[in-house]
Amino acid sequence: MTRSESTTPVDFYLADGLLTADERAVRGRVRTFAEEHLRPAAREAWEREAFPRHLLPELAKLGIAGGAVRGHGCPGLSPMAAGLAMQELARVDSSFATFFAVSGGLVPVTLASCGSEEQQARWLPRLAAVEAIGAFALTEPEHGSDASHLATRATRDGDEYVLDGSKRWIGNATVCDVAIVWARVEDGVGGFLVEPPAAGFIATAIEGKMAQRGAPQAEIRLEGSRVPAANRLPRGGFGAVAEVLGVARHSAAWHALGEAIACYAISRDYALCREQFGKPLAAFQLVQAKLVRMLGEITKSQLLTIQLGRLLERGEATPGMTALAKLSTTAMAREVAATAREILGGNGILQDHEVMRHLCDLEAVYTYEGTFDINTLIVGREITGIGAFA
């Protein structure tokens, strides 16, 4: 067995029955795309730190960009369908899933939630058709977890705003057509649509990553970058930012689940084929115990993310609920990937078997959309009423 590419669905508790036919259809479409188009490109993209831009026309055909946003060409998927799409992309390529989470998810969601009708009409149809790429620029070199303390400033000058500051770890910034840049304004925090190439907007790729090497992340310098006042999102404030990040956390939970499912399936298949002491690895009790623990943790996360999808659909999900799903699912996936790597022995560190790539990539998912610690503090605040980090 030289290459692990198990596509066996992992559904021990028959959770498929909790999905609608439309949701299963979206998952099926994305699964086919991921197997036929993404898988052949994923390894090279990771090794060469190159974004596989050639996949965008095929991605566009799936009709999933824009996710749960309705109108202006966006598909208006259920949160569950959007989550399942993420799961299927991430099962095959975490880097591409992260590109999509920003351009096809977080950016359209932010425009729909905070943008004017004119801003939505200008950008949502192009983002939904994957004719434009979006970026979401919040994090700064000196402000990651405490992004609410951001230092980038937007100063009004006649009909324009002048942006000064710097951003770090911004997904898609080197390839984007529009970046939502969050900056300090006279009355709080505001979002601004910057359209590269724009004078004073300098995006430099972050190289040498050991996770999600196929996804472009960048450092941005804003040096007197001018945007029309009309490019300011009418809805701002850190409450609005936190709200859209809540949606992104649901997406990140599905993302981590997809990677965990991939690692479990690969290691189970491997354990059935690889023999030691005259028996398949899967015949040893210790190996079965590892597989069962992985499956148990995956199953719990499946049920959690599905229920969260329904709560989001009904508008009943709280920030603590999305934070708990994000932190627990990413922690679970990290552990599952490490156990899968262990089951594959030495072969586990090879690209051929993919688990090592997942193990590395999951470090990024564990960190962005709020680290494990920060999401823990969000849940802690909700259950105690005491904010331990503001």
Ligand SMILES: Cc1cc2nc3c(=O)[nH]c(=O)nc-3n(C[C@H](O)[C@H](O)[C@H](O)COP(=O)(O)OP(=O)(O)OC[C@H]3O[C@@H](n4cnc5c(N)ncnc54)[C@H](O)[C@@H]3O)c2cc1C
């Ligand atoms: C691959 C990748 C893609 C990303 N994409 C984007 C993007 O598109 N847009 C964007 O704006 N940002 C993006 N980010 C940034 C991401 O959101 C931040 O990395 C994250 O918020 C953590 O910030 P930091 O890296 O500065 O770590 P820090 O905030 O410096 O944290 C370092 C450590 O300290 C812990 N810590 C911090 N504060 C506390 C506290 N109060 N209590 C306990 N522990 C604490 C953290 O949990 C962490 O373990 C991305 C990051 C990565 C790695």
